[in-house]
Amino acid sequence: MKAFFDILRGVVIGLANIIPGVSGGTMMVSMGIYDTIIGCINSLFKDFKRCIKTLWPYALGMVLGILGLAKLITFLLGTYPLPTNMAFIGLILGGLPMIIKKMKGEKKGIAGMIAFVLAFALVVGLKIVGGGNTADATIALNIGQILILFVMGVIAAATMVIPGVSGSMMLMLLGYYNPVVGSVSGLVDALLSSNVGAALTCCGVLIPFGIGVIVGIFAVAKLIEVLLRRFPGPTYCAIMGLVTASPVAILMGLSYAGITAMTIVISVVTLALGCVVAYKLGGE
Numbered sequence: 673m674k675a676f677f678d679i680l681r682g683v684v685i686g687l688a689n690i691i692p693g694v695s696g697g698t699m700m701v702s703m704g705i706y707d708t709i710i711g712c713i714n715s716l717f718k719d720f721k722r723c724i725k726t727l728w729p730y731a732l733g734m735v736l737g738i739l740g741l742a743k744l745i746t747f748l749l750g751t752y753p754l755p756t757n758m759a760f761i762g763l764i765l766g767g768l769p770m771i772i773k774k775m776k777g778e779k780k781g782i783a784g785m786i787a788f789v790l791a792f793a794l795v796v797g798l799k800i801v802g803g804g805n806t807a808d809a810t811i812a813l814n815i816g817q818i819l820i821l822f823v824m825g826v827i828a829a830a831t832m833v834i835p836g837v838s839g840s841m842m843l844m845l846l847g848y849y850n851p852v853v854g855s856v857s858g859l860v861d862a863l864l865s866s867n868v869g870a871a872l873t874c875c876g877v878l879i880p881f882g883i884g885v886i887v888g889i890f891a892v893a894k895l896i897e898v899l900l901r902r903f904p905g906p907t908y909c910a911i912m913g914l915v916t917a918s919p920v921a922i923l924m925g926l927s928y929a930g931i932t933a934m935t936i937v938i939s940v941v942t943l944a945l946g947c948v949v950a951y952k953l954g955g956e
Contacts, residue, residue, distance in 0.1 A: 675729045681705060681953050682733020684763065687745055689832050689839055690738055690853060694760050697835035698918050701911060702767020703953045705730070706835065707900070713893040739860055742853070753926060758939040761919040762946020769951075771915060775908045784909035791913030798838075799921040811851050811877060818880045824848045825884020826891070833892040835914045838921075852881055 681703050689696035700706040709730060712723040748756040811817055824846065832839035843849035855877040862870035899907040 677953060678729035679733040679736070682730040683737035683741065684733075684953070685730065686734035686737025687741060688760065689734070690742055691745065691749065691760070691840060694840075694922065695835055695838050695914075695918055696832045698764055698915050701771060701835045701915055702764050702950045704767065704770045710833075710893045710896050713889060714897045738856065742856065752938075754931060754935055755939045755942045757922050757926060759942040759946040761922055762943040763950045764915060764918050765943075766947035766950025768915070771908070771912055775912065778905040778908055780905040780909050783903075783906040787906040787910040788913035791910040792917040795914055795917035795921050796924070799924050813876045821877060821880040822884040824852070825881040826888035828881075829885040829888025830892045833889055833896065835911050851877065
């Protein structure tokens, strides 16, 4: 049963990572599994069997979420943006009690306050900067482009692991969001239609990007572990700032034109459902 809930948590993380403005790291924190995942990533080669046993349900869930539900979430965001985003805000808010509980007993002081404010401002600032339209990069599979895709993977992974910072938003700012997400969608379509050529083309984009993601995850996970060990109070304050700023950043990115009373009611319901789901998944 635990593995089933861990797979569900992985699905939530995967979906969060493909939605601009929503952070997979925030979802990890909200569901109470951030420290566990970071610890296992850093201990993978020291305690391989235990870490793989812990990580595989999350990894499977992320793959299922990205490949299996990406089109559904894209449809919901395009058709019902406010209720869908409110569900993710609920997932974030539902995890706040757990974060507050973790912060109790830690020395925070002035350093903690500064860390909170800077982290909060970082998320909101990135959203403001990312508010403009950015042109998509043109991808031609050569050595230079492969290296760029690798670097994009490192950047995306770093921002995915850090709570409150949206990896997909960073890719959008850099012009690689649509090419990468389009390659994921194209790979699924190619596999379903047995189009080997199209599948190989998509893999040419996704493989160097994926290798960069793996490298970035290990690098940032080590940094987070060091910060939590040496400066637990300020680090948790920074995480709290990143997480509490996430709903603000999401709301800043929405259009409120044409919202009806029914939309507001449905949004309140999805917000409540998100809170309940986060609380339940965080309590397992």
